[in-house]
Amino acid sequence: xxxxxxxxxxxxxxxxxxxxxxxxxxxxxxxxxxxxxxxxxxxxxxxxxxxxxxxxxxxxxxxxxxxxxxxxxxxxxxxxxxxxxxxxxxxxxxxxxxxxxxxxxxxxxxxxxxxxxxxxxxxxxxxxxxxxxxxxxxxxxxxxxxxxxxxxxxxxxxxxxxxxxxxxxxxxxxxxxxxxxxxxxxxxxxxxxxxxxxxxxxxxxxxxxxxxxxxxxxxxxxxxxxxxxxxxxxxxxxxxxxxxxxxxxxxxxxxxxxxxxxxxxxxxxxxxxxxxxxxxxxxxxxxxxxxxxxxxxxxxxxxxxxxxxxxxxxxxxxxxxxxxxxxxxxxxxxxxxxxxxxxxxxxxxxxxxxxxxxxxxxxxxxxxxxxxxxxxxxxxxxxxxxxxxxxxxxxxxxxxxxxxxxxxxxxxxxxxxxxxxxxxxxxxxxxxxxxxxxxxxxxxxxxxxxxxxxxxxxxxxxxxxxxxxxxxxxxxxxxxxxxxxxxxxxxxxxxxxxxxxxxxxxxxxxxxxxxxxxxxxxxxxxxxxxxxxxxxxxxxxxxxxxxxxxxxxxxxxxxxxxxxxxxxxxxxxxxxxxxxxxxxxxxxxxxxxxxxxxxxxxxxxxxxxxxxxxxxxxxxxxxxxxxxxxxxxxxxxxxxxxxxxxxxxxxxxxxxxxxxxxxxxxxxxxxxxxxxxxxxxxxxxxxxxxxxxxxxxxxxxxxxxxxxxxxxxxxxxxxxxxxxxxxxxxxxxxxxxxxxxxxxxxxxxxxxxxxxxxxxxxxxxxxxxxxxxxxxxxxxxxxxxxxxxxxxxxxxxx
Numbered sequence: 001x002x003x004x005x006x007x008x009x010x011x012x013x014x015x016x017x018x019x020x021x022x023x024x025x026x027x028x029x030x031x032x033x034x035x036x037x038x039x040x041x042x043x044x045x046x047x048x049x050x051x052x053x054x055x056x057x058x059x060x061x062x063x064x065x066x067x068x069x070x071x072x073x074x075x076x077x078x079x080x081x082x083x084x085x086x087x088x089x090x091x092x093x094x095x096x097x098x099x100x101x102x103x104x105x106x107x108x109x110x111x112x113x114x115x116x117x118x119x120x121x122x123x124x125x126x127x128x129x130x131x132x133x134x135x136x137x138x139x140x141x142x143x144x145x146x147x148x149x150x151x152x153x154x155x156x157x158x159x160x161x162x163x164x165x166x167x168x169x170x171x172x173x174x175x176x177x178x179x180x181x182x183x184x185x186x187x188x189x190x191x192x193x194x195x196x197x198x199x200x201x202x203x204x205x206x207x208x209x210x211x212x213x214x215x216x217x218x219x220x221x222x223x224x225x226x227x228x229x230x231x232x233x234x235x236x237x238x239x240x241x242x243x244x245x246x247x248x249x250x251x252x253x254x255x256x257x258x259x260x261x262x263x264x265x266x267x268x269x270x271x272x273x274x275x276x277x278x279x280x281x282x283x284x285x286x287x288x289x290x291x292x293x294x295x296x297x298x299x300x301x302x303x304x305x306x307x308x309x310x311x312x313x314x315x316x317x318x319x320x321x322x323x324x325x326x327x328x329x330x331x332x333x334x335x336x337x338x339x340x341x342x343x344x345x346x347x348x349x350x351x352x353x354x355x356x357x358x359x360x361x362x363x364x365x366x367x368x369x370x371x372x373x374x375x376x377x378x379x380x381x382x383x384x385x386x387x388x389x390x391x392x393x394x395x396x397x398x399x400x401x402x403x404x405x406x407x408x409x410x411x412x413x414x415x416x417x418x419x420x421x422x423x424x425x426x427x428x429x430x431x432x433x434x435x436x437x438x439x440x441x442x443x444x445x446x447x448x449x450x451x452x453x454x455x456x457x458x459x460x461x462x463x464x465x466x467x468x469x470x471x472x473x474x475x476x477x478x479x480x481x482x483x484x485x486x487x488x489x490x491x492x493x494x495x496x497x498x499x500x501x502x503x504x505x506x507x508x509x510x511x512x513x514x515x516x517x518x519x520x521x522x523x524x525x526x527x528x529x530x531x532x533x534x535x536x537x538x539x540x541x542x543x544x545x546x547x548x549x550x551x552x553x554x555x556x557x558x559x560x561x562x563x564x565x566x567x568x569x570x571x572x573x574x575x576x577x578x579x580x581x582x583x584x585x586x587x588x589x590x591x592x593x594x595x596x597x598x599x600x601x602x603x604x605x606x607x608x609x610x611x612x613x614x615x616x617x618x619x620x621x622x623x624x625x626x627x628x629x630x631x632x633x634x635x636x637x638x639x640x641x642x643x644x645x646x647x648x649x650x651x652x653x654x655x656x657x658x659x660x661x662x663x664x665x666x667x668x669x670x671x672x673x674x675x676x677x678x679x680x681x682x683x684x685x686x687x688x689x690x691x692x693x694x695x696x697x698x699x700x701x702x703x704x705x706x707x708x709x710x711x712x713x714x715x716x717x718x719x720x721x722x723x724x725x726x727x728x729x730x731x732x733x734x735x736x737x738x739x740x741x742x743x744x745x746x747x748x749x750x751x752x753x754x755x756x757x758x759x760x761x762x763x764x765x766x767x768x769x770x771x772x773x774x775x776x777x778x779x780x781x782x783x784x785x786x787x788x789x790x791x792x793x794x795x796x797x798x
Contacts, residue, residue, distance in 0.1 A: 016374050017322055021232050022098060023367035024321060027314045027334075028056025030356040031288050034102075034146035035059065036137070036170040038162035039067045039114060040090035041248040042152045044202075046241025047264045049097045050226040054237060054262075055283065058359065060100040060144045063090060064133060064166050066107055066442060069114035069727060073252045073637055074563060075598050078781055080108045081559065081571045084441050085250055088566040091446045093247035097240065101446035102144060104136040112136065116727035117695045118161025119749065125165045134169045134176065141177035142191040145355055147286045149174070150200045150266065158212040158690060167201075174199055174270060192351070197272045197286045203265035209669055212688040220265035222279045229262065237262045249565050252640075252670070290314065290338070293356060298349035303341040310337040317367075324371050328400065328464040331371070335364045335466055365468040366449055369459070372401040378457045378474045385483045387434040389417075394426045394457050394472070404461040409471065411436065411454055411480075432480060438556075438572050439479040453477035479570050484511035486548055486555035486575040492783065494608050497539050497583040504533040506577060513548035513555065522546065539581060543783050546577045582785040585714040586610055587796035593629040595621065595645055597638035600777035602665065602791075606633070609788055611795065621648035630797035631661040636777060639678055640671030646678075653680045657765030661798035666732045666773045675736075680769045681762055686735030693731035694747050694755065701729070702746040702754070710761055710770065710793050711744060717793065721786030730774040733757035740764060741771075768798040 033051055035043050043061045051057045067090075068083030077085050087103075094101045105112035105128075112128045125133065141149075151170045153163035176182040178195040186192075203220035207213045229236045238260040246254025268279065279285075287293050294307035313334035320326035342350070342357045369376075374397040382390035394406050406426045408416050413436060418429035439454055446452055450471030455478035460469045486508060493504045507530050516524040521536030522544065533546060548555045555575035562568045586609065593616045594603040606613045616624070616632070621644050626632065632655060638645055656662050657680075667673045667685060675684040686692025701722045703711060711717045729747055734757030743756040761770040772794065779787030 016370075018232050020324075020327075020367070020370040021321060022053070023363070023370040024318050024327070025053055025056050025231075026058070026098070026363045027318065027331075027360065027367065029058075029283070029288050030290060030293060030360060031055075031148065031283060031286060032058040032060060032144060032146045033148040033150065034062055034140070034144060035150050035152060036062045036064075036166055037152045038064045038160070038166045039070065040086040040093070041067070041245065041251050041253055042163070043093070043099075043244075044150070044152050044241075044264070045093065045097060045244040046236075046238035046260075046262070047150075047224065048099060049230075049240040049244065050224070050237035050262050050264075051282075052098050053230055053232075053240065054226040055288075058100070059097065060102055060140075060146060061090070061094060062102045062104060062137065062140050062170075064104040064112055064128075064136075064169075065114035065162065066103070066105060067114050067251075068108050069116040070251065071636075072250045072599055073597075073641065074250045076601055077250070077561065078778070080441070080573070081561070082250070083107050083114070084569060084571045085561050085563075085566070086248070087442055088561070088569045089247050089250060091443075091452075092566050093244045094446055095448060096244040096247060098448045100144065100448065102140045103442065103444055104133060104140065106440075106444070107442045114162070117690075117693060117731065118165075119690060119695055120161045121155060121164030121168060122161075124161040125168070128165065130169070133165070134172050135183055137169050137173035138177045138183055139186060139189075139191065141173055141196060142186055142194045145194045147197045148200065148282065149196050149198070150202070152202065153206045154201060154213060154215070154217060156206075156213050156215040158214040158688075159206055160211060160690070163206070171199060171269070178272075195272050198268060198282075199270040200266040200282075201269050203267040207688065209687045210689050212690050218267035218269070221268045222266045222282060224264045224266055224282050226262040236260050247565055249563065287353070287356070290360065293353050294341075296349075296353065298346065299341075299353065301344070303344040303349075306337040306341040306344075310334040310341070313337070324400070328368060328371050331364050331368055332464040332466045335361055338364075362449060365470055368463040368466065368468050369401070369470045372461075372463045373398040376459070376472055378472045380455065380474050380476065380478045383481075384432060384478060385481050386432055386436045387483060388432050390430050390432065390478075392428040392430055392455070392457070392474070394428075394459075396424050396459070398424065398461075401461040401463055403467075404459065407458045407460075409451070409456045409458050414455075436480050438481060441571055454480065476568055481558040481570065481572060482556040484550050484555070485558040486511040486513065486550060487557055488548070488575055488577055490608075491577060492608065493533070493577065493579050494610075494788070495535050495539075495579060495581040496610065497541070497581070501535050501537075503535075504577075504579065506531045506533060508548065511550050511555065513550055514552070515549040517547040517549060517554065519544055519546075533577065533579065535579070535581065541581050541583060541785065544579045544581070546579065548575055548577075578783060580783040580785065580788070582788055584609070584785075584789050584792050586792055587714050590631055590795055590797055591629045592795050593620070593626065593632040594635070595632065595638055595642070596635035597641035597645075598635075599637045599641070600635045600665070601781055602633065602635055602777050605777075605780040605788070606791065606795065609792065611792075618644040621645060621651065626651060626655045626660065627658065629655075629660065631663060631795045633663045633795060634665060636665045637667060637671050638665075639667055639673055646672050649678060656680045656767040656769055656798075659766035659798055661768045661770065661796070663770045663772065663794055665777065666730070666771075666775075668732055679771065680764045681738035681740050682736070683734055683738065683741070683760075683771060684736040686733050686757065689732055692733040692735055692755065692757070694729035694733075694749050694758070696749050697725040697728050699729050699747050699749055703744070704746055704756070705742060705744050708742065708744055708761070709796070710759075713793065713796065715789045715793055717786070717790060721789050723786065724784050725775075725779055725786075726782045726784065727778060728775055730758045733773045734760055734771055737771075738762065741769075763798075766798070770794060 066083030067086035317330035
């Protein structure tokens with residue numbers, strides 16, 4: 001039986017005729033709908049697929065953060081680099097449903113960022129800056145001019161604070177976007193006031209395994225139902241939506257659904273023209289087609305007649321599919337008539353509908369391009385850094401595109417110094433100026449019609465007598481990286497009090513430091529091909545950052561992020577060595593087997609701590625001598641990510657019964673966690689998770705059993721070990737568990753009852769099982785000293 005992603009992959013392949021049909025389907029409507037959310041994966045993918053492919057609307061996803069505060073089910077990316085990965089995933093998800101993306105936040109250094117889970121919309125708006133996020137939404141409304149705005153979530157208790165904040169801001173921005181006195185500085189960017197016609201709320205609850213909406217959803221005023229499914233693939237729009245959601249693989253999204261109904265219930269919260277009457281169609285009371293524009297006040301005479309004829313020609317082009325010649329003839333005539341009408345509109349009418357006509361002309365050009373070519377590719381080759389020379393290769397296999405001109409689209413200051421041309425092929429030699437800045441880690445927008453990234457190709461030519469222009473993006477985005485990218489190994493190291501300071505041996509690759517920026521007392525010297533870092537003679541606890549210098553400047557490092565489901569991207573960050581000096585004692589005789597799912601760095605951190613650690617693969621879990629280990633640590637999500645681990649559950653239980661210590665880090669209920677079969681004794685993970693987590697990283701921690709061996713040996717855990725935690729205390733707490741489990745901690749967010757399922761441990765047979773719902777892995781990555789001391793205690797033999 002095919003797994004979910006194999007089933008969903010059936011729809012990804014887009015041969016020429018599919019691309020052409022998609023381009024034609026854009027021409028059915030002049031409406032734009034915007035879906036607002038807080039994180040990549042918040043979009044209502046199935047509904048947007050229906051509106052785009054079924055109705056022909058332009059769809060825009062307005063997303064406030066890059067998801068950098070979340071978790072990663074794929075690999076080790078965290079924080080800022082996770083935001084880069086999720087940005088690429090959001091763009092791929094949008095590409096699959098032909099959607100624009102408007103980013104409101106720009107990574108962790110921007111006030112509007114994903115700072116981790118929030119239970120409070122007011123707190124989120126305070127941290128983001130309410131006026132700031134509303135202004136950015138107003139800017140998005142004025143730029144994209146949506147007729148319809150639909151938030152994904154309700155602003156109700158029990159919902160994620162980020163979701164609540166975005167829904168509140170989306171409504172607040174409605175009147176401000178239409179107010180000429182609000183944010184007049186937008187005029188400098190060519191933006192003018194815009195009145196959104198309709199504002200809907202979802203008429204369904206956002207409750208689930210994660211959230212717990214405490215207030216019922218508003219009553220449905222509209223049932224959005226699209227019958228018949230997608231004309232190209234034969235799939236339902238919800239199935240197409242799941243293919244889009246599958247691009248959010250770092251969050252485990254994308255589920256195959258057999259024969260889902262394409263129906264969504266919406267509540268009309270605000271309407272620009274006052275009280276709304278009953279609705280049977282989301283397109284009611286707004287101009288949905290060129291014919292509707294032709295009937296609008298102010299569009300009269302020959303302009304109205306031209307738009308009516310343009311609509312007939314567009315209908316004829318769609319009906320002619322796949323007859324390319326007839327489609328081209330009809331589309332060329334439609335474009336000519338739209339241009340005629342555009343020229344005849346007075347200033348007031350042009351202000352109301354001109355953007356719709358301009359958009360339609362761009363979409364017609366895209367459809368004509370698809371009708372005249374089989375393939376078109378643009379590829380940048382060569383290392384792209386200041387002062388480099390790179391190549392841009394463009395291939396076009398055209399049938400009816402003539403008089404072709406190709407112009408590189410490049411940042412200011414770039415220079416095309418040569419060109420080689422053959423039929424269907426042009427190669428440009430491009431010099432990057434020495435003063436060129438590095439490409440930012442977070443693009444500001446995504447446009448499915450092209451023009452994305454630092455560079456591409458502007459293609460023009462004649463189709464059926466019409467001169468068209470289209471933007472062709474490069475297959476991999478052009479990203480300007482550092483001239484000398486420096487890699488360090490390691491990038492993190494630990495010094496433990498009382499141990500001889502032999503120094504940290506650091507290897508450098510890709511570039512060679514000429515100096516180091518170090519604090520007083522630290523010393524860095526060259527030994528052979530490596531560098532050796534020596535700490536001060538007097539032990540100083542805390543984190544020290546040492547910065548290599550290349551050619552007089554702090555070094556930077558370019559990291560490539562490559563997964564099969566996204567286009568390769570990169571992340572530029574400072575090259576640093578962080579050293580944590582801490583007072584910690586390691587358990588005697590601990591031999592640890594680590595079973596990771598690729599979603600944390602706990603195995604690496606245990607090695608840095610100086611523990612004896614062995615990574616356990618499939619063969620070891622299936623037939624290895626588990627008794628060789630005193631402790632086995634299972635990483636976050638691992639039961640859901642590793643089938644070999646799930647198959648080895650019985651062996652793990654036997655390991656515990658025979659005297660081993662099994663430590664499981666937190667899992668979601670969806671991570672193949674069977675409460676009665678996965679742990680050695682019954683243990684239920686709390687759901688919805690909003691009720692079973694503590695989001696305040698400074699929340700007081702009450703130690704319930706201070707003399708328990710896990711809290712007293714080999715390190716006595718005290719109040720200082722809970723200081724300096726980042727993002728949150730823990731999540732996916734255990735909610736119900738066998739009486740054998742002892743509760744070791746109690747903690748809670750302000751105003752809530754204490755939760756006691758963050759750290760529980762049970763004697764089972766001659767061994768022990770400990771379940772940890774603290775976000776220990778994140779604290780280790782943030783080099784929180786107390787997290788390493790807690791970890792050293794948790795991995796001790798039973």
